Amino acid sequence: MDDREDGGARRRVGLVLGAHWGLLAFFAGIAGYYLVNLTITVLMNRHLGEFDPLELHDIGPLLLLAFLPNLLLGLGPVLGSRRWGAGLRADFGLLPTWRDVRIGLACGLLALVAGFALNLLSIAVYGTDDVTDSPLTDLADTYRGDTGWLVLAAVIVVLGAPVTEELLVRGTLWNGLSWYRIPPWAVLALTALVFAQLHGEPTRVLALFGQGLAIGLARHLSGRVGAAVVAHAANNLPPAVFLFVGTGDFSLAAH
Template sequence: MPIGTAETPVNEAHQPGETPERLTTPPARTHRWGLGAFFLTQAVFVLVSVLLAAAFGSPDAGTLVVMLMLPTVLAGALAVLITVVRGNGPRLDFGLEWRWSDVTTGLAIGGVGLVTTTIATMLWVRWVGEDNAQSTVSGLLDGVELPPVVAVVIFLHIWLIAPLCEELLYRGLLWGAMERMRWGQLNVFVLSTAVFAIGHLEPERTALLLVIAIPIGVARMVTGRLTASVVAHQVNNFLPALGLLLISLGLLPA
């Protein structure tokens, strides 16, 4: 057979036993969602939060768990659904897969972030006062007696579940939408960090949330995948979640 047929062009000829690069390197798969997907998840989060607040004016322990968990979980689940319907799934679109290198990177950066966040929180409390430095979740739980099982569920949500869901939104959908617009990584990092801080809808704590978000965004940027930022976020949330658990169980003063 002459060289240069349709099956083997001249410029792609290869030695016997070799596999052409074009057959071993899969084509890049791009997603079909953008900023609208992120805004949709934010709208769902806000709408569900408002509806639950209107339905449960003075929540008991059971409804308190629903009010804390349902908006965040629904928004995170919607983010995953969007990647499945309009993309390639969270593993390819977000890089959400188990890699020890990402886990160790997330633990290392999250540990550094935990130290800086703790110092920043102490300074922030001294500057604005304890009442103004209180998070929305802390305010919602203030003075509420929780059964041990409920307290543990809320602890696990704040420590593990909420960081995962928030990362799906901010360093997943939002990050990916800006990458699709061909923004530089530094610009994506800066804007997603700012939106994360503002999106918590806690104006008194926005500056503190910026400090909290920086190491989490760094973990996403240096690895290029979501797993590291999820782990870093969970490390950052561990001490606040543990503090709320101990207060709820009466082991620490409120």
């Protein structure tokens, strides 16, 4: 591609303050997530005392409120794509094809294996007491209410979180980094690192990073976010199923 063609391609991409729109959408999604999370925490602490959204004994409907910050992760990419991009289908390939499903399932299995192995390594290094459980463990251990809310939690874990998180990380951030011709292996590693840090679980960062690499591999091989969503959902499915039996290793879930 010569300079004129390259310049034309860059002009066709929606730029915001001289940068690829995906980067703005990424930071907008992150900012919305933390802002809403902080607001909900302050309001709930004021009215309900110390609030844990996964403590669903008497406040099952607040599960929807607890998911609201996560929804903001995907809202930035959606609005950015509509305003400056070419639309969700062209920018992300969000709707999985059969090829996406095959790649996603294979990478999802790889993510499960990687998460399990790296979590065992973390336990060996830090000890069982110092490696925190996934929030799903607390949900399974404490919930004693209407099973309907547990079903909703499983749907969010398997479908909701994968869509919003993949739109943010393997969607806008991936596209923005790739537009600057950053090597694919570096994009894969950087997005996996952001994915791990996003969950805010320091002792599980290594396992989450490994899972992020496996899920990102689906995006790399297919060139589409839909495959990453399938991989993420496949990785989260077994822990979500274990919600109903109250046993199992919830640390495999990337939420």
